[in-house]
Amino acid sequence: MRPYRYDIVGSFLRPDYLKDARAEYAEGTLSADQLREVEDKAIKELVEKEKAVGLKAVTDGELRRRYWHLDFLASLVGVEEIKADHWSVAFKGHQPKAATLEIVDKIDFDENSEFLDHFSYLKEIAGDVDCKMTIPSPAMLHLICCVRGSETYKAIDRYKNEDALYHEIALAYQKAIKAFYARGCRYLQFDDTSWGEFCDQNKRDDYANRGLDLDQIAKNYVKMINKALEAKPEDMTITMHICRGNFRSTWFSSGGYEPVAETLFGGCKIDGFFLEYDSDRSGDFKPLRFIKDQKVVLGLVTSKDPELEDKTEIKERIKEAAQYVALDQLCLSPQCGFSSTEEGNILTDEDQWKKMTLIKEIAEEVWG
Numbered sequence: 001m002r003p004y005r006y007d008i009v010g011s012f013l014r015p016d017y018l019k020d021a022r023a024e025y026a027e028g029t030l031s032a033d034q035l036r037e038v039e040d041k042a043i044k045e046l047v048e049k050e051k052a053v054g055l056k057a058v059t060d061g062e063l064r065r066r067y068w069h070l071d072f073l074a075s076l077v078g079v080e081e082i083k084a085d086h087w088s089v090a091f092k093g094h095q096p097k098a099a100t101l102e103i104v105d106k107i108d109f110d111e112n113s114e115f116l117d118h119f120s121y122l123k124e125i126a127g128d129v130d131c132k133m134t135i136p137s138p139a140m141l142h143l144i145c146c147v148r149g150s151e152t153y154k155a156i157d158r159y160k161n162e163d164a165l166y167h168e169i170a171l172a173y174q175k176a177i178k179a180f181y182a183r184g185c186r187y188l189q190f191d192d193t194s195w196g197e198f199c200d201q202n203k204r205d206d207y208a209n210r211g212l213d214l215d216q217i218a219k220n221y222v223k224m225i226n227k228a229l230e231a232k233p234e235d236m237t238i239t240m241h242i243c244r245g246n247f248r249s250t251w252f253s254s255g256g257y258e259p260v261a262e263t264l265f266g267g268c269k270i271d272g273f274f275l276e277y278d279s280d281r282s283g284d285f286k287p288l289r290f291i292k293d294q295k296v297v298l299g300l301v302t303s304k305d306p307e308l309e310d311k312t313e314i315k316e317r318i319k320e321a322a323q324y325v326a327l328d329q330l331c332l333s334p335q336c337g338f339s340s341t342e343e344g345n346i347l348t349d350e351d352q353w354k355k356m357t358l359i360k361e362i363a364e365e366v367w368g
Contacts, residue, residue, distance in 0.1 A: 002130070002187050002237035003272045003297050003331050004056040006356075006363035009241050010134035010189060011068060011337025012061035013344045013352055018042045022342065039064050044125050053356045057130035057187055060122045061339070068191055068340045069136035069144075070099055075113055076172055078105035079141065101144050106158055107168045109175040116183050123184050133185050137192035137240060138173045138228050139221040142166070147194070147217065150210055166224045174231035181236055188238045189274070194221060195264055196244035196276070199255035199283075218260055222267045229269050239297070241274035243336050244281060256283015265290035277317070278302035278335035288324035296325050299335030301359050306351035314362050332363045 014022075021038040024030035030038075043060045050058040065071040074081035084098040119133045142165065146153050159165040180188055197203045198214050207214055225240075232238055244254065257265075257275070265273070265287065272295035276282050279302070288296060298321055300314050314332075321330060338345050338352045 001295075002057065003239055003274070003295050003333075005331050005367045006055070006360045007057065007274070007297055007331055007333045008050075008055060008059065008132075008356070009274055009299070009303075009334055009337045010059045010062060010132065010191070011339045012046055012059075012063070013339045013347075013349055014061075014063055014342055015042055015045070015349070018063060019342065040121065043122065047122070047125055047129075049353065051126075051129055053353055054360050055129075055356070057132040058122070058126050059132050059134060060118060062134065062337065064118055066342050067099075068134070068337065069140050070101065072115055072135050073101055073141050073144070075110060075115060076141070077108035077110050078103060079107060080104050100149060101141065103141075103145055103156060103159065103165075105156070107141070107165075107172050109172040109179065111175065111179055113176075113179070116179055119180060119185055120183050130187055131185065132187040132189060133180055134189045134191055134241075135176070137190035137194070138169050138224050139192050139194045141169055142217075142221070142224075143194040143197070147197075147207065147212060150207075150212060166220055167227070170224045170227035173228035177228065177231040177236070177238070181233055186236050188236065190225070190238065190240045190270070191243065192240055193243050195242045195257075195260050196255075198260050199244075199257055201255055204259065214259075215263070218263045219267075222263055226267075226269050237271045239272040239274060239295075240268070240270045241336070243276055243340075254281040257287035258283065261287035261290045265294070266292065268294075270294060272297060272331075274333055275299055276335045277321075278304070282335075285321045285324050288321060291325050291329070293329075295329050295331060296321070297331040297333045299333055301332070301334050301355055303334040303336050303338045303347075303352070303355065304345055306347040306354075308354060308358055311358070311362055311365075315366060318362075318366055327367075332359050332366075334359065 018038055021030055021035055025035040042063050046061045047058050062068055070081055073079055080102050081099055082102050084100040123131045198218055204214055229238060274297040276299045278299055300317050301309050318330060334355060
């Protein structure tokens with residue numbers, strides 16, 4: 001039953017030979033076809049490792065992407081990636097290469113999207129193992145352009161009425177859901193950092209000073225996501241991963257889920273939530289009281305450093321969470337991916353598989 005008792009957020013560290021190939025492609029010394037061959041090889045090797053560690057669902061590790069979100073969002077019709085002087089949020093340490101998005105025309109999903117081909121290749125090599133596709137949440141396009149970028153955002157005529165923007169983002173995602181389903185995808189995940197920002201009191205204050213009502217925006221996001229989910233067939237599982245930033249083992253938001261819990265957990269018709277819970281920056285489990293019938297995948301094992309967690313402590317935390325959500329609705333995963341951008345977190349390939357082995361062992365001991 002998806003999500004699985006031990007599961008993954010999605011991204012994995014890029015092997016050095018793939019990083020080298022991407023650098024050669026950027027320099028113009030490697031063709032797109034040659035890069036794709038290297039990516040195919042790296043993904044095939046990754047899937048074998050995922051299967052070897054016992055995962056019930058595998059991903060392509062996002063190995064074809066530079067960023068977990070911008071690549072997909074910029075592939076939408078009507079959206080363009082543009083250079084930026086600085087990143088739209090400030091990480092606590094390393095900073096990603098700056099880029100942002102601009103809405104230039106009617107938003108739509110390209111039914112010839114390369115991301116559909118990416119999934120088809122994963123399904124082809126995975127055999128009889130379930131395949132999970134990860135894409136940024138519908139909320140991320142609005143967040144980047146209209147919330148983080150609110151001071152410079154200029155709505156095109158079509159979207160002067162913001163309800164039209166929300167509606168057409170949802171319709172684009174409906175098309176995406178149907179298109180992935182047609183390729184055989186039965187497990188799709190929306191990755192979303194908006195909720196992590198909305199939990200951060202400093203960011204809430206900053207956005208309020210800009211005249212933004214985050215509580216209303218949160219309601220709009222849930223409505224938009226639910227509209228997108230209307231396209232979900234019965235035998236498809238769609239989950240959401242919530243994060244507070246994950247670049248080179250750094251972060252950009254802090255705060256427990258309480259400010260968004262009732263709106264999000266109580267109102268979003270997603271099948272499961274992957275929730276970051278690897279540090280005190282994520283708060284306690286009390287906000288989980290608003291969970292209804294969704295599964296909750298507890299991100300209790302960090303992907304940010306190589307140190308292995310103590311099994312007993314993780315089991316105790318699962319027991320704490322079970323005070324608010326039935327144990328049968330709970331699962332376990334890393335708090336985030338291991339490589340949300342192509343640079344990757346500060347740990348080794350061996351480290352990430354040790355983490356996955358630990359998660360599987362704990363899950364089998366807790367749930368049998």
